[in-house]
Amino acid sequence: MTQMTKESVKSWVPPIIRGMTSDGETALVVTVLEDVQAELQLPLHGAGPFEIEELAASWRTRYSRFCAEHARYPRTIGLEGTSWSMGLGISYDEAVRTSGVSKDPAARADNSRGAIMKRKVSLVTGGAQGFGEGIVRSLVAEGGYVYIADLNAEGARTLALQLNSQAGSTVAFSLAVNVTDEDSVRQMMDSVASTTGSLDLFVSNAGVLKAGSVKEMSLADFQFVTSVDYTGFFLCTKFAARQLALQNIGSDHAYMTDIVAISSKSGLEGSNKNGAYAGAKFGTIGLTQSFALELVTDNIKVNAICPGNFLDGPLWSDPERGLFVQYLRAGKVPGANTVADVRRAYESKVPLNRGCRTEDVVRALCYIVEQKYETGQAVPVTGGQVMLN
Ligand SMILES: NC(=O)c1ccc[n+]([C@@H]2O[C@H](COP(=O)([O-])OP(=O)(O)OC[C@H]3O[C@@H](n4cnc5c(N)ncnc54)[C@H](O)[C@@H]3O)[C@@H](O)[C@H]2O)c1
Incomplete structure (x- = not known):
């Protein structure tokens, strides 16, 4: 400690x-x-x-x-x-x-399965766009409070303002963070301590992807991907776990909380010319299992979610820099003449015949939080594209 x-x-x-x-x-x-x-x-x-x-x-x-x-x-x-x-x-x-407090703090409005996220405080790194933004919106819609922690401070601030104005009360907080910088992560968690006391759920979602052949990729590009996708999860867990452990002590060891890493389908099987990313995502699962073994003594569950391709998200669909356009230009999909052809090719690799959506990831997140008898797992959300054995 x-x-x-x-x-x-x-x-x-x-x-x-x-x-x-x-x-x-x-x-x-x-x-x-x-x-x-x-x-x-x-x-x-x-x-x-x-x-x-x-x-x-x-x-x-x-x-x-x-x-x-x-x-x-x-x-x-x-x-x-x-x-x-x-x-x-x-x-x-x-x-x-500091006036007119509720009489019975322990009474939860609703203990149904649907209310699992109600009043929970969560933090989502990389929450300003993509999967992170979708997770943030869903957690707020479920009646929770959410920190949007992102390198893109302006994007995080704009999203928090929008959510608070829609709710008519404070439901979202924005925080500027670089998950590769130890001081920045420490400050993020200090800010959480003084704003809401602490958290129920930490979602380590910030991630980057730079594809490239192992024969060509620069060390700088390899380290860029590794530092965000792998080292970032270590730093976030380091400071989040200290705080969640203190909460558990305050509760007399009765308060179970969660840390969830957003890994990837590429954390479960290799990815051609995408080794830096896949390696970091595999590594994230190794960290998940190891941290889970240690942090079980603090009542902290640690799990990972492995989503399939988020074909509607900016990474794939951005009209200028998205992977569909890049793959079309590079001729990666034989016979494809349009972005739609490339998309079909990727959809057809999935037994359930479509890309992964945020709501699919959120279902896995709710399962992980609700489940009190599982830790150290990597939950696939791939439409059947990866089947565990
Ligand atoms: N898009 C996919 O197909 C896909 C599939 C499986 C897993 N994932 C994983 O899901 C997560 C989110 O992916 P996405 O596609 O929504 O990404 P995205 O690029 O749309 O969003 C990533 C967010 O992370 C933020 N970020 C980047 N570096 C950061 C840093 N150093 N510190 C703090 N914030 C930082 C960005 O500003 C951005 O808001 C990633 O971990 C990614 O690897 C994505």
């Missing part, structure tokens, strides 16, 4: 507090506020490093006593010796308002 010191207190206390409010499925939003009088003060013993388990246990006792005495949870929790406090709420807007 990371060293917990007074200096880093804002990044490790909110996840513990959020864990304390958990019902095992999700938890309250815990947001850091400046200059707000706190209803409940928690002690911070001595100078760090701290004994996290003991601290969390004593905080849980005080929190439970407050909830029992007032028949509601505290609007604000402060930490002795600091000038800031944390607003609590069933939504982000309620947490910021």
